[in-house]
Amino acid sequence: MIASVTLPRMMEIGGGAVAQVPNMIKNLNASRVLLITDKNMVEFGYVAKLQGILIEADIASSVYADTIPEPTSSSIEEAVLVTREGNFDCIIALGGGSAIDSAKAVSILARFGGKMRDYKVPRMVNEEGIPIIAIPTTAGTGSEVTRFTVITDDESEEKMLCVGLGFAPYAAVVDYELTMSLPARTTADTGIDALTHAIEAYVSKKASPFSDYHALEAIRLIAPNLRTVYHDGKDTDAREKLMRGATYAGIAFSNASVALVHGMSRPIGAFFHVPHGLSNAMLLPTVTAFSIEAAPERYADCAVAMGIAQQDDPIDVANARLIEELAAINLELNVPTLEEFGVEFSMFETVLNTMIEQALLSGSPANNPKVPTPDEMKNLYLNLWS
Structure with a gap:
């Protein structure tokens, strides 16, 4: 039996693993970093903590914090525009599955254009988008290690499953300390x-x-x-x-x-x-x-x-x-x-x-x-x- 296996190229697992993000960025030879997250991560202080780690490593970053729970095709449009205009070459996805799924969609759309419905199953999306470093703050979705994203089409109200290597994060940071404040x-x-x-x-x-x-x-x-x-x-x-x-x-x-x-x-x-x-x-x-x-x-x-x-x-x-x-x-x-x-x-x-x-x-x-x-x-x- 042949098993086809997809995994991130790099993974850091354990308490405090978020400190390894600068090394991941340097391995990517990236210079323009966009942090895609949500307002809760800003309020909890996780965004400031991560940016502080990046600053200590002389890595500049910008923040887009307007992702929403259960992302829709319209909710990611602004993030796609921000990513294109900023010419970012690395995306850090910080948050629960919705933030990471949003970042995956942005990674592909910002590079290749089109609408999200163009990428839903049965299409296999194997094009290489903007590299993503996924940092989950919930213990649940597993999106940091998957080749899937789920985005709702506003027009049809279909929750679209999108699949392919293009949606697999380049790297993942699994740090349980980021889940300690979850309700x-x-x-x-x-x-x-x-x-x-x-x-x-x-x-x-x-x-x-x-x-x-x-x-x-x-x-x-x-x-x-x-x-x-x-x-x-x-x-x-x-x-x-x-x-x-x-x-x-x-x-x-x-x-x-x-x-x-x-x-x-x-x-x-x-x-x-x-x-x-x-x-x-x-x-x-x-x-x-x-x-x-x-x-x-x-x-x-x-x-x-x-x-x-x-x-x-x-x-x-x-x-x-x-x-x-x-x-x-x-x-x-x-x-x-x-x-x-x-x-x-x-x-x-x-x-x-x-x-x-x-x-x-x-x-x-x-x-x-x-x-x-x-x-x-x-x-x-x-x-x-x-």
């Missing part, structure tokens, strides 16, 4: 997102021994620490393990692809502005219960990696515990239903068929162990309501 809600949503990445990568039809290793290791790191960090955000050991697990999960799904949960999750985010990790969490127990019959051994392995089943437990016992545990995690981490989130059922019904169409067109459901029919997907969506 509990963000910790929960991004943590479940990372767990979903790992589970879907492991059961994906595109899985390989390489992705399997990282997926199972990610599950072992995330599952025992997610609740701990949710209740005590100052637990440095749990924060470090969760951060490392999220990056491993990113490596796993970048090289195996995600599946049905993500395919169904993107339209929820596009139409109802549910944060990506939260919509994944809403879906994960239901989609797992639907899919488990098609890959029982694989899902049992996930239960063992989570520490809720033993290697010699019957497969059906392990699978039952997995479904119970995923529901229990959602309950303890206060994951709402769509109704509790505030979605009106009449609006939900109106866009349901479009959501199904967009989910299937993304290609992710085809990687699932059990690929749903449109009617089956409709029932899965309706199960989220209450």
